[in-house]
Structures are given as C-alpha cells and as structure tokens.
Amino acid sequence: MSAPVHPPSVPEARPEPRRSMVVCGVIGIAVMAAVDEIVFHQVLGWHHFYDRSTTRVGLLSDGLLHTAELLALVAGFFLFADLRRRQALAPAHAWAGFFLGLGTFQLFDGIVDHKLLRLHQIRYGVDVTPYDWAWNIGGLVLLLIGVGLAVRAARRGRTGAGS
Numbered sequence: 001m002s003a004p005v006h007p008p009s010v011p012e013a014r015p016e017p018r019r020s021m022v023v024c025g026v027i028g029i030a031v032m033a034a035v036d037e038i039v040f041h042q043v044l045g046w047h048h049f050y051d052r053s054t055t056r057v058g059l060l061s062d063g064l065l066h067t068a069e070l071l072a073l074v075a076g077f078f079l080f081a082d083l084r085r086r087q088a089l090a091p092a093h094a095w096a097g098f099f100l101g102l103g104t105f106q107l108f109d110g111i112v113d114h115k116l117l118r119l120h121q122i123r124y125g126v127d128v129t130p131y132d133w134a135w136n137i138g139g140l141v142l143l144l145i146g147v148g149l150a151v152r153a154a155r156r157g158r159t160g161a162g163s
Contacts (some may be wrong), residue, residue: 013087017157020090021150022096023079028101028146030072036109037066040122049113051120092153096146103143110136 039124040046041062048058049065083089110132113119 005086013094015090016083017090017093017153019079019088020083020094021100021153023076023083024094024097024161025104026072027076027080028098028103029105030076030101031098032102032105032142033065034073035067036105037069038063041065046123047120049120051124052118090151090153090157092156096149096153098146099142099149100146103139103141103146106139107136107143108146110139 037049041048048055048062050061051058080089080094083094084128114121114135116125122135
C-alpha cells in the first residue's frame with residue numbers, strides 16, 4: 001500500500017494593494033477613453049482624436065484610439081482576473097485605482113490633448129470655455145474621488161481592517 005497523497009500546500013493568499021490599484025487604473029483609463037470615443041467622437045460627432053487634418057485622418061485617429069482602449073481594457077481585465085484567481089485582489093485599492101484612472105485620462109485629455117497639443121477641442125463653432133471647465137472639473141472630481149479612496153484604503157490596510 002502507498003501512503004495517501006496530499007495536495008501541495010497552497011500559500012495563504014495575500015492581497016496585493018499596489019497591483020490591484022494599477023490594474024484597475026488601467027481599466028479606468030480604458031473605460032474613460034471608451035466613453036470619450038463613443039459619446040463625443042461617434043454619437044455626438046463633436047470631434048475626432050486628431051482634428052488638425054482631413055476627416056479621413058480624424059477617423060483613422062479615432063480607430064487607433066479605439067484599438068488602444070480595447071487593448072488596455074482586455075489586458076486590464078486579464079490582469080484583474082489573475083488577481084481574483086490568486087485571491088490577491090484588494091477591492092478598496094482596486095476601486096481607488098479605477099477612479100484614479102478615470103480622472104487621469106479625462107484631465108490628461110482636457111489639459112494635454114485639448115490645450116497643450118491642440119489635437120482637438122471638445123466642440124467646434126461654440127465658445128469652448130464652459131465645455132473645458134466642465135470636462136476638466138469632471139476629471140478633477142473623479143481624480144479626487146480616487147485619491148480619497150486610496151487614502152482610505154491605505155489607512156484600512158495599516159490598521160488591519162482589510163482592503
């Protein structure tokens with residue numbers, strides 16, 4: 001007779017707060033890029049990602065943005081699934097990362113793409129000032145929500161209240 005076979009011991013799962021935040025930050029960036037691309041580029045037709053050339057180039061730039069956002073979304077969800085499978089997801093940090101990603105994309109788009117690089121404006125043929133304020137304040141609010149959630153998650157992690 002042979003001795004009973006025991007499955008190899010699995011180390012206790014440990015949450016990975018930083019990785020949870022980064023992975024969900026990538027998902028947040030991809031989601032906000034998708035919202036921007038679908039709502040403002042396709043549904044409303046207010047602009048293309050690159051508006052300093054022909055409509056054809058603008059459509060190409062939208063397609064490249066859409067490809068990048070889909071790749072980021074798929075990669076992010078694969079990494080998210082890996083965290084879940086390994087029971088390493090830190091939910092509070094993940095939500096913080098998601099909102100940080102949303103706000104980061106929106107502020108980057110509003111400040112860098114719209115104002116510094118002038119790739120496109122939110123809208124044309126109107127005073128863009130209220131649109132710029134709304135876009136950037138919206139991004140700032142999302143970013144501040146992410147910062148607040150990150151601080152809260154870090155405090156909980158230090159006190160051992162879980163993440």
